[in-house]
Amino acid sequence: MKRCFCILYVLALVLGLVSCGPGGSSFRVKGSFRDMQSGELYIYNANAKYAKLDTLTIQEGRFQYKGEIDEVTPFMLVYPNGVEQVIFIGPGEDLTYEAAANDLRNYVVNGSDENKLMNKFREETFSMNPSSIITSVRSYIKNYPASLVAIYLFDHYLVQNELVGNEEVKEMLKVLKPKHSRNHYLLDIESKIASADKRRVGKTLPDVTLTRKDGKTTKLWKTSCDYHLVTFWATWMNNSYSFTGRLREVLNSAEPEKLRVVAISLDIERFRWEDQIRQDSLNSHLEHYCDGLSFESQAVKTLGVGTVPYYILTDKNHKVLDCGEDMNQLGNAISKYVK
Template identity: 25%
Template structure:
């Protein structure tokens, strides 16, 4: 078991009212903006005399990203109601020192364990990028890289088992919930203590494990409930046709928006033959969603629950990136997934025949 003693435990007991993030950033000019972002926080301040300060309060320890204006690399930290210190050089933000809280100390310990693996992976990544690398050598390097990935996974799983009461364990498990096997995720979740399960990350994990079905091609579709633009709830089963394309997208997804015109053409060609499209948006801003529907002239059914990546339908279907889609036949069987552009056109011609009701214009 890992035992961590916070260097600021006495100070933490005395504060008890919130956090103070004291940052030192060498060679950064005054008035440079610093931002802190997480799902419940959107704060900013300025650098003055190579230092900056954030003050606030969190309900529970929260993984947070800090961004320095004009620098691409964010600074990750655990925000706790204690004094937190950050020391960074602008050209080495990946080596920033963050200290101050018990949870941060535990996260630092895990990072130290992973450092050797990450360094080796970076070196192999650089080697794989060499243009003169032979195919045989590339295969060998890729095999070594995959072995290191498995070593890192094993290290993180061991950390979770050793620290079942830590928010860091719940966070790591939630972050990897779609990368690791579902049975492994569920098993590790069952080993977490209530203190970890009750964190925001534990609650997200619990919801994911209960909802996620990951239906595959050949499986029956899974019904779900979402809201239409008018605010009324509807089931997928109430919107289905002879063939139903469940299209996962969002207003902020550039590839999704670019594919909408072609999708509209296909819908016009096959809607009279029984094609239905149900657009499931991963938006979280209602107005952005409605504006995108209008701007792209989407005539099919559109639904959402405005929960972003935690969209219930996306969790059920195991959607981890968009655009993504599922084609369901008249028997309720999933016959294809993630059909894009030519592949979707070919599949729809196959299922509806070569004589569509509308002849597509040619350039």
């Protein structure tokens, strides 16, 4: 009887411990704000393998996010003003997130070594200029090549930076690959790097399949025009409305018969995309497409697009004239080429 009681006691203790936090592939993030009582945020996994956008509801200054995952990966927390913050989440982890809505650069995530390292990077680079931050990124990649933080910094600051040379990107990839040969996040980045060569200035942009609002598919190059402007955006990005406003300025400055504008949405929730384009006065001048696959979209992966907003301007033969994230640069390119 005593032995039976001991077994039951141990089982109860184990079950009690399990109930206190996640285990196995489960995870939990508990967030709190010092100055925000209610609201909504988006969160998505930066690893295309888990392409999904979730909504977090803030009540009484707190939120809780649960799920399952089989490897450590960066999640991106998206605020209504478009500011993104990274949280590294792994199987079995119980994390805490603390922030202030009026100071979004200063946030802390506790509960894992990866987040501790990312906290350290943010603190060290908080007052640095962009050039110094890139220097720090290089050091972190070389000093912590086995960390997921190194992969994230590589992607965010080097791969997605048009000012960083392709040779440096490939050299840094060589530093990371031996430590992460099977990591899906790095494999996806590597594929993106290879695809990015297809959209460099002077290259001929390949044809891709696009999904219309009615669900039917079509090809990018089905229509002939002197110039083609292919844009990538999403309703959840920080400047979705200013992006469409900039497109409006571009269209007003160019002759409509000379410039074709294609808007490819990376929204996962198509209804949000449909709501926004329904309200937009540009609809008659834009070709809107969305397949709901976000960064897993065939068009996005084929063209190596890793951020939004993004644009690619081509001539009638589909030769790339200009590309990038800067919408002011786009205006200059339109003035230069589309006369």
